[in-house]
Amino acid sequence: MPFTLLILALSACDNSGSVSAPEKKVVPQDFAESYFNEEKYIHAYPNAKDSQYLSESIGLYMEYLVLMEDEEKFAEQYDNLLNEFITEEGEENLFVNWLIFEDATVNALIDDIRIAAALREADKLFDQPEYSKTADKIIGTISRIQTNNNYTVDYYDWEIESPAQRVTLSYLISDVPENLNADRLLENVDADAVFFPEYFDVLEEVYVKNEVVHMIDQLLIAINKERIGLSSGLFEEWLITEWEEEGRLFGRYDRETHEPRVMYESLAMYFYMNEYFLVIGEDEKAEEVKERATAIIETNGTAETHFFDFIHYHLMMEDDTK
Known part of the structure; x- marks a missing residue:
C-alpha cells in the first residue's frame, strides 16, 4: 500500500474509534432572571421583588448550579448565603435562616441538608475546601443543637433557644x-x-x-x-x-x-x-x-x-x- 494511502487508512481507523466528549452544560445567560433582584438574591415569584426570599430557593438553585457545573454563579450564591442567610451564634453554631429580609430566627432542616450537600458537591467539583467547611458547620450545629427528646427535629429558633416538637x-x-x-x-x-x-x-x-x-x-x-x-x-x-x-x-x-x-x-x-x-x-x-x-x-x-x-x-x- 502506498504510504499516503496507509496514512489515510490509519486516520480513518482512528476516527471511527473516537468518542466525542460529552456536551458541556451551560446555564443560559437569562436563566431565571425574573426571579432575581439586583444582588442576585432569589424571590419566590417572577418579577415580584416583594415576595419571599427563602433558603429553600437558594439551596435548590445551588443544586442546579452543581448539576450544570457553573463555578462562577455558584460562588456568587455562596457569597449571598454567607452575607444574608447565615447567622453565627457563638464560636461553633452556624444557622441558616429560612427567610431573609424579615424578622425570622428559625432554620428549616430540609433546606439546611440540601444546602450542605450542594456545598460538599461543589467543593469536589470546583476544589473549594471552604464550601465543605461551611457545610460541616451547618450539619454540626444541627447535630448539637437541633434536637428534642433525642430526635433531630424540623427547626431550631435560636432567639428563644427552642427546638421544634x-x-x-x-x-x-x-x-x-x-x-x-x-x-x-x-x-x-x-x-x-x-x-x-x-x-x-x-x-x-x-x-x-x-x-x-x-x-x-x-x-x-x-x-x-x-x-x-x-x-x-x-x-x-x-x-x-x-x-x-x-x-x-x-x-x-x-x-x-x-x-x-x-x-x-x-x-x-x-x-x-x-x-x-x-x-x-x-x-x-x-x-x-x-x-x-x-x-x-x-x-x-x-x-x-x-x-x-x-x-x-x-x-x-x-x-x-x-
Missing part, C-alpha cells in the same frame, strides 16, 4: 447525615394504608396524619423509604393506577377517599413523581411524567410559577439520570 418525614431526604438517625422514623411508618403520616411528634412519640395529604410530601416519603430498602406497596399501586387512569396527578388528596381535593398540578410534584418511578423501575412512566410537566410549561408558561416549581422542572430536565 416534630420531625416531618418528607424532610428525611437522601442527603440527610447518618448521625441524625432518620432511618428509624421511616422504618416504623405504618405500611397498611395508602398514604403515610406527615410527621412524628417527638414528645408524644406518635405519628400524626392530616386529613388532606400533599402529594409532594407523600412522594418524598415513599422515596425516602426506598432509600433504606423499604417498599410502599399500597401507595405504589394507587399511584400507578391513578396515573394510568387519569394521566395526571393533583396536588392534594383526601386521606380516606383517595380522591383529589384540589384541581391543580405541580411541576415540583412531577419532579418527585419522576424520581419515584425511576427508583421503583417504572422508567417508561417516569418519561411520561416529564412529558406531562413539559406540556404544562408549554401551555401555561412560567409567569406566575413559584421558584420551587420552576427550578424543580429544570433540575428534572437537565439531569441525565432522570
Whole structure:
C-alpha cells in the first residue's frame, strides 16, 4: 500500500474509534432572571421583588448550579448565603435562616441538608475546601443543637433557644447525615394504608396524619423509604393506577377517599413523581411524567410559577439520570 494511502487508512481507523466528549452544560445567560433582584438574591415569584426570599430557593438553585457545573454563579450564591442567610451564634453554631429580609430566627432542616450537600458537591467539583467547611458547620450545629427528646427535629429558633416538637418525614431526604438517625422514623411508618403520616411528634412519640395529604410530601416519603430498602406497596399501586387512569396527578388528596381535593398540578410534584418511578423501575412512566410537566410549561408558561416549581422542572430536565 502506498504510504499516503496507509496514512489515510490509519486516520480513518482512528476516527471511527473516537468518542466525542460529552456536551458541556451551560446555564443560559437569562436563566431565571425574573426571579432575581439586583444582588442576585432569589424571590419566590417572577418579577415580584416583594415576595419571599427563602433558603429553600437558594439551596435548590445551588443544586442546579452543581448539576450544570457553573463555578462562577455558584460562588456568587455562596457569597449571598454567607452575607444574608447565615447567622453565627457563638464560636461553633452556624444557622441558616429560612427567610431573609424579615424578622425570622428559625432554620428549616430540609433546606439546611440540601444546602450542605450542594456545598460538599461543589467543593469536589470546583476544589473549594471552604464550601465543605461551611457545610460541616451547618450539619454540626444541627447535630448539637437541633434536637428534642433525642430526635433531630424540623427547626431550631435560636432567639428563644427552642427546638421544634416534630420531625416531618418528607424532610428525611437522601442527603440527610447518618448521625441524625432518620432511618428509624421511616422504618416504623405504618405500611397498611395508602398514604403515610406527615410527621412524628417527638414528645408524644406518635405519628400524626392530616386529613388532606400533599402529594409532594407523600412522594418524598415513599422515596425516602426506598432509600433504606423499604417498599410502599399500597401507595405504589394507587399511584400507578391513578396515573394510568387519569394521566395526571393533583396536588392534594383526601386521606380516606383517595380522591383529589384540589384541581391543580405541580411541576415540583412531577419532579418527585419522576424520581419515584425511576427508583421503583417504572422508567417508561417516569418519561411520561416529564412529558406531562413539559406540556404544562408549554401551555401555561412560567409567569406566575413559584421558584420551587420552576427550578424543580429544570433540575428534572437537565439531569441525565432522570
